[in-house]
Amino acid sequence: MESSGKRQKKVSVGKQIDRLSGLPDDVLIHILSFLPTKLSVSTSILARRWRFLWAHVPNLDFDSQTHNTERSFADIINRVIMLRKVQSINTFRICCSDNCRVYKLETWLATAVAHNVQTLDLRFDYHVMFPRCIFTCETLVDLRFRGFLGYFSPGDIIRLTSLKKLHLTFDKYWYCDRNLPHLLSGCPVLEELIIDGVVDQYKHKYIISSPSIKRLMLNFQCNTYDSQSCAYRLVITAPSLRYFQLIDCFPGYILCERLSSLIEADVSFNNCKVVGEDYSYTLSVLGKLDVVSNVKSLKLSSGIVFNLSAFGDRSISFDNLTKLELDAHWLILTKFLEIANNLQVIILRKVDTRLKHWMEPKQVPKCLISHLTIIRIDGMGRTKQEFDMVRYLLRNALVLKKMEIFSGPNAIDFKQNLMRSREFLRFSVDLWHVSLLSFEIVWG
Template identity: 50%
Template sequence: MEKTKPCTSTKRQKQNPPSVDRLSGLPDAVICQILSFLPTKRSVATSILAKRWRFLWTHVPNLDFDGENHNIINRVIMLHKVQSLTTFRLRYTYNCEDYEFETWITIAIARNVQNLDIRLDYQFMLPRCLFTCKTLVNLTLHNCVCIPSSDAVSLPSLKKLGFYSVRYQVDEALPHLLSCCPVLEELIIDGIVDTDLFCYDIFSPTIKVLNVFLFYHRFGYDPNVEIKINAPALRYLQLRDYVCKQISAQMLTSLIQANIVCCCFHDGEHDYYFQSVVKFIDSLCNVKYLKLRSDMELEPDGDFADPSECIRRFDNLTKLELVVDWRFFTKFLESADNLEILVIRKVDGSKKCNWVKPKQVPTCLLSHLRTVRIDHFGSTKHELKLVKYLLKNAKVLKRMEVYSPKHEFDFKAKFDALRKISLFQRGSEACELAFH
């Protein structure tokens, strides 16, 4: 008798049970929360999935438009039912009339929007109602104009403010706006300097994070821009300046981390700018981690405040990265007794080091400095002298790393430099030397 073969289809069903649509089994509120992570265009597209999904997107608390036609935006906003918007994002919309843009923003504000992100590739006017929105928590603006300087402004809930290529028109606009943001914690100013503005006056008793990046879109201009910072609660500062004639700050007593880039591309203001940078660095004296980069290089007998002449103590500084005139290096060695990690590098293209030997061995070398890294090492007399000094006097040093530029060093030159350094006296027997 022939044996009956088992039914393969039944076996396959047992191995691969039918899939379950778990997503449709979720409550509407949960599905809307999931859809809120999608751009609005994709969220609307889910309306074709099933009858239940047809209008779910209208209850999603976010509206995120990126490149959509103005007619689409108008229709979506008209059908959208949420009266408390979490996020309204508008990017690179085309064929948009000024009155339409103003209407969209006004509707978002009327719906108690919390996060507003507007970035267009042309300059646009802001409706006045934006600056009296009680619910805004996060505001990001690109390419806008006419920040009010005297009109009524009240943003009582705003915690994060980002300005990208924004025109302020008058100096009073920025400080006036900041004074009306009583709980602001983070401020970003990033973009092309407007010739109408002569001073970025950043005064806020509440901001904890500040990012400033200023550049100019053409060369050969007459620099007349200043940055003034008064932020006693500031904990993190990132400043990249390529245009200013002067930088100043009140004492930043709460600062923990700072990343500073100061470059001077204009003639006639070089020494004046350098002096302001030296004084500005002193206002950072409570910082724990400092990264400082500047392409400025002055003659030893120049008429300026020598950074190697210490003014402030940097008692909290534990990590320091420098790409500067090396006179700053001496300044920090003598004033940062608790320095543990040091990273230094010559200014790109510099043939000088301008290193001034401390009058006595700094305290940090005797008790705290454990790691040193020297980048872009060129094996010049002054660089070898610096390495020799550090190896000899750093009594608790655990590791020194020396990195040479590959395009400048051949194997023999690299071997000779390593041989010289390996013969230097070491104040710490535990110190490891690595040459890359």
């Protein structure tokens, strides 16, 4: 005879099954729309009611890496498209690592376009030309393409009147100086543009012109050890731009009108191939910073030591900057204190101490006297340079209200060693002379 505990367990499991089966078909189809098509189709074996539910799912998601059956990847896509019953296609995604016949791809995409597809996600690990059949898809809202853009002829008509998001990924030169302006000209309501690319020895030129773009994200990587040969030119005309992200690994320059609508920027300079304090690369970085000098919030990451003399040759001011997130060495922090008079919040993600001494500004910056209220330091060590920096900020930030210091990993050892250090004792004495509403060191 079964125990009451086992009977209760069976009943509870049965209730869970009944609860799922009791949901309306529309709800079950909505749940299936979040699954890859392979998993969605596999639910057809659960029960008679589930046999064709997958055919009503408006999303199609195919990945060749999960394909392990005898039937070919192309045959599976053909069969799914043939058996589906829903009239519209919301999302169509293909991730393919093997060569696929061009005419098959164009047939699938033509079917998606004919069924008013809204999101296309096309990712190929080999060179696939940008499909011409989607050039005039007026229902497309979100397009992601990884492959080879190819060459657009002047006669190609591009009419993507609903496209708001465009994400392009490439690993080889793709006529960006000709194709990109042509492509963007056919996207009148585009709001977000993302470009991930590997730049080789060619002198690339990117022309980004759009009156509607609000978010622009560029990730330029270099596939050669001679980073100096990868210099590029970037021309931006985007009067509505509000957010700009640039991940940059080699020299280049940006030409654009003042981005008056820009509010937030995230810029990363990590040219590990530049040896020493390269003067030309420092000038290149300063020129790119000048482009985003109108922002209110700036996140800046740099893995290089800048040439000191280059800073004296270039004048930049960040009059609107109120929040700065920094992962760089002393010199950058010192410069921003001098050129950002309205700075209110400083977040130091990592303190780079490759320079031997804390570089104090020549005179107390205006932001310290009247605006800076919050300072946060992540991953602080216990070097003299770090304490010199913190002491300087505490002594001169007259309106400072809150300072937080996070020790990072190995918090217990850090705390014990820190408490015994001479610099911490001096630092504790200095705190008595500072009026703060909140001061906290977080161990770990």
